Amino acid sequence: MIKELKFMAAELPWVEKYRPVVLAEVVGQTEAISRLQSYVKTHNAPNMMFTGPAGIGKTSAAVALAKELYGNEFRRNFLELNASDSRGIDVIRGQIKDFARTLAFSADFKIIFLDESDALTSDAQHALRRTMEKYTKTCRFVLSCNYSSRIIEPLQSRCIIFRFRPLQAKDIEARLQKIAKKEGLELDKKALDAIVYVSMGDMRKAVNVLQASSALEKKILEKTIFNVSSRAKPQEVKEMISVALKGEFMEARNLLDKLMYEHGMSGEDVISQVYREVMGAEEKDIPSKAKIGLVDVIGEYDFRLVEGANERVQLEAMLAQFARFGK
Numbered sequence: 001m002i003k004e005l006k007f008m009a010a011e012l013p014w015v016e017k018y019r020p021v022v023l024a025e026v027v028g029q030t031e032a033i034s035r036l037q038s039y040v041k042t043h044n045a046p047n048m049m050f051t052g053p054a055g056i057g058k059t060s061a062a063v064a065l066a067k068e069l070y071g072n073e074f075r076r077n078f079l080e081l082n083a084s085d086s087r088g089i090d091v092i093r094g095q096i097k098d099f100a101r102t103l104a105f106s107a108d109f110k111i112i113f114l115d116e117s118d119a120l121t122s123d124a125q126h127a128l129r130r131t132m133e134k135y136t137k138t139c140r141f142v143l144s145c146n147y148s149s150r151i152i153e154p155l156q157s158r159c160i161i162f163r164f165r166p167l168q169a170k171d172i173e174a175r176l177q178k179i180a181k182k183e184g185l186e187l188d189k190k191a192l193d194a195i196v197y198v199s200m201g202d203m204r205k206a207v208n209v210l211q212a213s214s215a216l217e218k219k220i221l222e223k224t225i226f227n228v229s230s231r232a233k234p235q236e237v238k239e240m241i242s243v244a245l246k247g248e249f250m251e252a253r254n255l256l257d258k259l260m261y262e263h264g265m266s267g268e269d270v271i272s273q274v275y276r277e278v279m280g281a282e283e284k285d286i287p288s289k290a291k292i293g294l295v296d297v298i299g300e301y302d303f304r305l306v307e308g309a310n311e312r313v314q315l316e317a318m319l320a321q322f323a324r325f326g327k
Contacts, residue, residue, distance in 0.1 A: 014179060014183075014208070018179055018207065020060045020061075020064050021067065022064050026057045026061050027167065027175055028165070029165070032061065032163075032164060040068045045140050046159070046160045047142070047143075047160070048140070048142045049117075049143045049161045050062065050142065050144045050145070051144075051146070051148040051162070052146070053146060053164075054146060055203050056167055056203060057167075058115075058164050059113075061162075062111075065111075066078040070107055073106050077104050077107055078111050079095075079096075079099045079113065080113045080115065096128070097131055097135075099112060100138060109138055109140050110138060111140050111142060112139060112142070113142045114141065114142070115144045116144065116146070118148070122152065125152045125155055126152065126154075128155065133158075143155070148161065165201075169196045172206050175203065175206075176206060176210055179210060185214055186218060187210075187220045188219075188220070190222040191213075191225055193222075194233075195225055200276075212228040213225055226263070230266075230269065231263065232263050232273065234273075234277060236255070236258065236259065237277045239255060240259070240274075241274060241286075244320075244322035244323060245322050245326035246323075247323040247326055249319060249320055252319045252322075267311025267312070268302070268305055268306075271305065274318075275295070275298050278291060279291065290325040290326075293324070294322065294325055301314050301315070301318040
């Protein structure tokens with residue numbers, strides 16, 4: 001039985017295996033974590049809203065807060081729901097209300113954590129507002145969302161808002177090096193920089209890319225990182241942009257083929273990386289005035305893809321438009 005449990009632990013995804021257990025282990029969110037630690041010291045907390053991009057520690061912070069508050073009674077006093085799965089008013093009236101109305105075990109209050117709460121319907125959010133008011137003596141709510149603007153104002157006004165920021169490169173690098181050491185991996189500087197580049201401040205994505213690469217080799221190479229993440233090297237995207245700006249459409253089209261068919265990038269992936277390289281280009285390569293026009297073009301074709309247009313046709317049309325802004 002013990003051997004079986006050890007085997008199950010070894011098979012955990014690394015994002016779970018290395019998920020922070022206490023608040024001090026959550027990296028890159030110093031201000032938010034400091035405020036949460038003060039709630040642990042006073043054994044009290046308000047209703048809270050954690051907002052920010054995916055993969056930057058919102059869920060980890062909520063779970064770590066509950067573990068520090070409740071200790072061994074964590075499971076009895078903490079309810080985690082994903083609002084993307086349970087987004088209707090029936091969940092608010094049923095499961096959440098049933099949990100909120102009962103007294104906490106060896107504590108003053110329970111915590112209900114609603115992940116991706118910006119997916120809740122408008123009716124569900126209005127029902128939740130009333131539930132938060134009614135059970136304030138026995139329960140606290142933590143709402144996690146990527147877009148706080150999608151949460152109705154009455155809910156926002158009932159919560160203390162914590163804004164989580166994308167993680168800096170040094171924070172991601174430190175955590176990845178720690179994981180690599182424990183897993184017996186050799187991670188060189190180029191591979192580390194590549195993971196930071198493709199993750200774009202998302203720690204969860206960075207850890208997943210590292211785990212996927214480790215299945216192929218113990219010495220992690222830069223090439224492997226870009227392959228498993230279906231991303232192109234920055235130089236390849238820069239070359240395509242440069243060629244398109246010169247008006248060499250067919251050559252730019254061939255480079256687009258390489259991104260989509262060799263790297264397996266989707267249309268949205270290509271546009272996202274093109275935008276990133278355009279905005280990060282030096283003035284001598286792409287002047288500021290040209291960037292204004294290019295961003296306008298990129299935004300237009302990104303919208304078309306979201307609306308369901310043919311991605312190949314739209315990307316080629318975008319490259320054709322780039323020629324207007326070349327030197």
